[in-house]
Amino acid sequence: MSNMTTLSPGWAPNPCGARRRRKDRVATILGMIAAGILVLVLTSILWTLLARGIVGLSAGALFKPMGPPGSGGGLANAILGSVIQTAMALAMATPLGLGCGIYLSEYGSKQNRFASCVRFVSDVLMSVPSILVGLFVYQVLVAPFGHFSAFAGSVALAILAVPIIVRTTEDMLRLVPVSMREAGAALGATRWRVTLFLCLRSAKTGVLTGILLALARVSGETAPLLFTSLGNQNWSFSLNHPMASLPVTIYQYAGASYDDWVQLAWAGALLVTLGVLAINIAVRFSARRG
C-alpha cells in the first residue's frame, strides 16, 4: 500500500482507492481466466478432434458405406443420409419459418393476441429439449406407421429449425425502415408485393443468415434422430425407410468396442464439427459485410 502512495505523488494517500484498484486488478485477472478457460475448452475440443479424427479420415471413410467391424467400412451412407435429411428439413422449415416470421413482423402488432401467443410458442420451441421433439415425432409419424423413416427424421429436424428461422426473419423484417414500405405502397404495390419483393429482398442477408444458423444447429443434432430415422447400415435413398445419419452413426460407433469403429466415430465427429463451425464462420463474415 505504501507502494501505491509513492506511485502517485501530489495526491493525498487514499487507502480506499488502493483497495479499489486492487479489487479491479483481481477482477480483471479472474475475468481473463474465465475467458481463457472457454478458449482453452474450444482449443481442447478442436485439438482432440484433429488428433484423433484426422487418422481415420481417409478416402475409404469418405466414400465407402458402413460395414461390420474390421471390414474397412466407411461413413459414406451416413454422410449422404445426413445431407438428405438436413436438406429435407430445411426445405420444410424454410417456407414455414419465413411465413411465420412475416406474419409476426407484418401483422403481429403488440395488441395482436394470436401473434404474441405464436411468438411465445416459437420461443418455447427454440429451447425445447431436442430429445422431446424426437419423442413427439415418434408418436406422430413412427408409431402409427409401425416403422422408422427418414421422413420422420427430417420432420423432427425441421421442427428444431423453424423457430430459429422465425426469430431471425421477424427481427430482420422489423429492421426494414417504414419509409421503404410507404414508398412501395405509394407506388401502388399491394401489401404482399411490398412484403415479399421490397422488405424480404432488402432483409435478404439477414434472413439467409437465419437459415444458415438453423442449418448449423440442425446438422449436428443427434437426439431427435434416435427414435425417428434410427440409422441404417446400408445405402438407403427411400424416405420411407430408416436412414443413416452422421451424428447417430457417431453415437453408435463412439461407444463401440471395436477400434476401427471408434476411429470412424472420431473422423465423423471431425467432419460434423468442421462443417458446423465453417457455416458459423461464414455467417459471421457475411453478417459483418452486410
Next chain:
Amino acid sequence: MTLAPARQPEKVSVSEHTEKRSNADTAFQAVVGGCSLLVLIVLGGLVVLMGVGGQDAFKTFGLGFAFRDVWNPVSNEYGAWAPLFGTIISTLIGVLIATPLAFGTAFWLTAIAPPKISAIVGTAVQLLAAVPSIIFGMWGFFTIVPFMARHVQPFMMHHFRHVPGINMLIHGAPFGTGLMTAGLVLAMMIAPFMTAVMRDVFSAMPGMLRESAYGLGATRWDVMWKVVVPWSRSGMIGAIVLGMGRALGETMAVTFVIGNVTAVGWSLFAPRSTVASLIALQFPESPAGSLRLSSLLALGFILMLLSFASLSLARMLRGDSK
C-alpha cells in the same frame, strides 16, 4: 404525360382491380397466418402427446410417479425420482460453474479486452456455443472422464475421505463418470451461450451511465459491479435461467459422461442418470404400448414442464429489463 392517355382505359376497371388486390392480400395474410397457426399446433401437439403418452404411467403410479425412487424394468415398476434427481443436480452444478465463467468472460470482453482481442475471443466463444452436443459428449468421455478418474477423484478421496459432509459427496469407486463430470461438461456447453446473452445485456446499457461512473473515478470493476450489474440484473438472471433450460434437456453430452445408473445418492462421483439420458438409452428397447414406454413419455412430460417453466421465467425477467 404521354402515358396518361394510354392508361385511361384501364382505369375503368379500377374497382375490380382493387378488389383483386385485396383478395390477394387477404390470401397472403391467410397463408402466413396459417404458417403461424401450424407452429402453434406443433407445440400444442408436443405437450399434449407427451401427457397422453404418459397417462398410463400416471394412472398406474399416480401423481407420486414423480417422487418414486424405483426404476425397475424387471418388476415393471417405475418412478421418476432417480432421473429427476440426476437432472436437477447436474443442472445445478452446471449452472453454478457456468455462471461465474460466463460473467467473468462477459465482463472481460465488454470492459477490459482491447477491441481486436475481444473480437477474436468473442468469436471463439460463439463457435464454442455452436459445437454440437454430441461432440461435447465425446470430448467429455475421452478427456474429462479419464481426468476425473485418474486425478480428481483419487485426490479428493485422499484428502477429504475423513471430512464429515464432504466424504458423502465424494463416495464411490473412481469411474470418472457421474454428476460432477456431467455438470462440468454441461457448464462448458452453456457458459458460452450465457456469455453471449450477458454480453448483449451489458452492451445494451446506455453508454452515458458507464461514462459518468468512469468520470467519477470508478475503476472498471466498480463500474461493472455498481453500475452495470444493478442495471442489467434481471437480464443477467434471464441469461442464467436460459442456460439452465439448456442444461435441463441436454441429452447426448450427458449420456456419454453420466454413467447411466438409475440410483439416488449424495455422491457426486457415482454413476447416475438424467431424464434425457434415460429416455435416449431406454426408449429404443421399450416395446410400443408397454408401461415402460409410457413411463418414459411421462418423464418427457415432466421435462417439458421444467423447460417450459424455466423459459417462462427467463422471458419474464428479460421482459422486465427491456
